[in-house]
Amino acid sequence: MRFGRDRNIRGVQKDRDLVALGREIRRHRNAKKLSQEKLAELANLSSIYIGFVERAERSASLATLFKISRALGLHPSELLRDMRWSGR
Secondary structure (H helix, E strand, C coil), X not given: CCCCEEECCCXXXXXXXXXXXXXXXXXXXXXXXXXXHHHHHHHXXXXXXXHHHXXXXXXXXXXXXXXXXXXXXXXXXXXXXXXXXXXX
């Protein structure tokens, strides 16, 4: 296994930083008691895409992270502050 990658159940490698970011988005979404559908509506994104980002199946652009953080009522840095970095 390459450094900085995790495998999901299908054997596809996922970047650890994207996994950490997805967990942070999900943690903040759950803390605000928002469904993926409601967050998607607030961020003007699809709920399927929100799920992909939370599961690290898609890499969100910076503009998308701004939309998500705004919808969560957070400064974008708050999504990154508590992430556990892979050390790369």
